[in-house]
Amino acid sequence: MEKAICPKCEHTKVVKSGIIGGRQRFKCKKCGYHFTVNKLGKSIDKYYVVKALQLYIEGISYREIERILGVSHVSVMNWVKQYKIKAPENYDYRPTYKVLNHTELVKFMAQKENLTDTGMLITELGDKFMIIKWERFKNR
Numbered sequence: 001m002e003k004a005i006c007p008k009c010e011h012t013k014v015v016k017s018g019i020i021g022g023r024q025r026f027k028c029k030k031c032g033y034h035f036t037v038n039k040l041g042k043s044i045d046k047y048y049v050v051k052a053l054q055l056y057i058e059g060i061s062y063r064e065i066e067r068i069l070g071v072s073h074v075s076v077m078n079w080v081k082q083y084k085i086k087a088p089e090n091y092d093y094r095p096t097y098k099v100l101n102h103t104e105l106v107k108f109m110a111q112k113e114n115l116t117d118t119g120m121l122i123t124e125l126g127d128k129f130m131i132i133k134w135e136r137f138k139n140r
């Protein structure tokens with residue numbers, strides 16, 4: 001990720017504050033000003049490409065990826081084509097996902113039943129975390 005600078009006071013201590021329309025939103029730690037990075041740098045673009053392709057391989061639909069990441073499903077389709085990604089066909093399990101903040105994630109992980117009989121992947125998503133979970137061992 002590129003370093004963001006507050007456009008109001010030029011302070012460099014900024015924190016991630018959600019995603020709007022596929023763009024990372026930031027909050028300045030000094031003056032509290034909220035801003036998004038106007039022109040996405042190539043490195044930020046790549047961040048979303050990788051996340052989108054991860055989700056695609058996990059069997060999540062284009063529309064769902066659009067909803068999760070805030071990038072258009074057309075972009076995701078183009079990336080899949082561009083990088084020649086092939087997701088395995090005929091899933092006999094369907095992944096579910098949750099988007100949690102850090103506190104919620106810690107609570108979720110503290111419960112042992114959330115971790116048993118399941119496969120799970122945790123990925124950073126802006127200032128939050130996403131758990132992709134699939135219960136692939138349940139019906140076998």
Ligand SMILES: [Zn+2]
Binds near residue numbers: 009011028031032033
């Ligand atoms: Zn500021």
